[in-house]
Amino acid sequence: xxxxxxxxxxxxxxxxxxxxxxxxxxxxxxxxxxxxxxxxxxxxxxxxxxxxxxxxxxxxxxxxxxxxxxxxxxxxxxxxxxxxxxxxxxxxxxxxxxxxxxxxxxxxxxxxxxxxxxxxxxxxxxxxxxxxxxxxxxxxxxxxxxxxxx
Numbered sequence: 001x002x003x004x005x006x007x008x009x010x011x012x013x014x015x016x017x018x019x020x021x022x023x024x025x026x027x028x029x030x031x032x033x034x035x036x037x038x039x040x041x042x043x044x045x046x047x048x049x050x051x052x053x054x055x056x057x058x059x060x061x062x063x064x065x066x067x068x069x070x071x072x073x074x075x076x077x078x079x080x081x082x083x084x085x086x087x088x089x090x091x092x093x094x095x096x097x098x099x100x101x102x103x104x105x106x107x108x109x110x111x112x113x114x115x116x117x118x119x120x121x122x123x124x125x126x127x128x129x130x131x132x133x134x135x136x137x138x139x140x141x142x143x144x145x146x147x148x149x150x
Contacts, residue, residue, distance in 0.1 A: 066085060
């Protein structure tokens with residue numbers, strides 16, 4: 001009877017060791033997200049700021065990443081609002097997925113190079129700012145409201 005209990009105890013210790021080792025391996029693979037590129041652009045009147053960042057996800061079973069653009073007022077404490085998201089990140093340092101250019105204080109043009117199927121979200125207007133999206137790889141403008149001339 002003593003031999004049976006010793007074998008069970010040994011099996012249990014072995015199982016616990018394997019579980020601990022597996023948990024350690026899983027947790028060491030979860031590194032989270034890393035910002036690989038960021039930029040900002042202020043509107044000509046200085047009231048609004050556009051910020052963009054590319055994030056590379058890493059960890060067990062997680063890959064890829066994306067580039068997101070936000071708009072926010074330069075004063076106040078409101079959180080930034082997402083206006084564009086694409087599931088693409090720069091391949092090499094110095095590359096940009098998105099360029100931000102203010103055409104007027106009320107018109108922001110975003111240019112990107114990539115597949116339109118990778119776009120997760122795009123806004124065409126934020127507050128009173130019109131947002132134009134142009135894919136420079138195909139030289140087309142998508143969902144572009146024409147800015148009103150006032």
